[in-house]
Amino acid sequence: MSIDFSKYIASYPDFPEPGILFRDISPLLENGEVYRAATDKIVDFARERNVEMIVGPEARGFIVGCPVAYKLGVGFSPARKKNKLPGETIEESYGLEYGKSSLYLRTNAVKPGQRVLVTDDLLATGGTIDATIRLVEKLGGIVVGTAFLIELSDLKGREKVKDYDFFTLLKY
Ligand SMILES: O=P(O)(O)OC[C@H]1O[C@H](OP(=O)(O)OP(=O)(O)O)[C@H](O)[C@@H]1O
Ligand SMILES: Nc1ncnc2[nH]cnc12
Structure with a gap:
């Protein structure tokens, strides 16, 4: 069904x-x-791309990425907002449909050459996913796909991820 x-x-x-x-x-x-x-559906998309690691932005990227990581038996590293991650981190800032913010990732989150899937619940202007991708690539990770539950087409976030394989469950 x-x-x-x-x-x-x-x-x-x-x-x-x-x-x-x-x-x-x-x-x-x-x-x-x-x-x-x-x-x-995201697990199938990830399997086809031999994903080795998942990174998702706080907070709703965790909800989408963690169960996929569990099913695949790969790791998940959270890209977190300011003052949430201890230890050595890297930072990328971004604009939102409402507001502006920064995301941080542990410097050990991704190994150089690792095949990474980036997940979030929703793609709007693309600022959040773009910052998350930049964090992964700064560490030498290879972004082999981006996956969402929802794309808001009018906000043209897709342009920010045009160089990457893309999955969305729904479009508005
Ligand atoms: O494509 P963009 O314009 O960047 O917008 C999409 C982002 O905005 C929302 O998160 P929000 O920053 O509201 O944080 P939350 O998940 O903690 O609610 C949503 O969960 C995405 O992460
Ligand atoms: N319109 C929207 N609905 C839900 N989450 C969002 N994040 C950014 N824009 C959003």
Whole structure:
């Protein structure tokens, strides 16, 4: 039976600020069968690319990337926001649909030449995924794919990841 994943995305106008139509993945996550089916699609995408490591940005990139890492038996390293990661880290800053921020990755997170999948829940302007990719590449990792649950096409984030294999479950 094929699942209509769009039925499990909730939309909230003017959240977290006026003018933003927030696409919430919570209903998808709250349904075990649907969360697993969505994860399995990304697992298939990752298997075809011999992924050895997954990196996802805080916070929703963890929700998408961790179950894929578990299923593949590969590692997951979180790209975190300011003052969250101890030890030696590298930093990349980026702009958002709302706001500006920085992401940090442990300098040992990825080995040079490692095949890395970058995951997040949603691609909007592409700032977050671009910063995450830059972190991985700074450490010598090879980004073999980017995977999302949702792409917001109007915001043209796809242009930021045009050089990478791309997977999205849903497009708006
Ligand atoms: O393509 P972009 O324009 O960069 O936007 C997409 C990013 O924005 C959201 O995260 P947010 O920064 O709101 O953080 P959160 O996951 O901690 O809620 C979302 O989870 C993506 O990571
Ligand atoms: N419209 C949106 N909905 C949910 N998360 C987002 N992150 C950036 N833009 C977003």
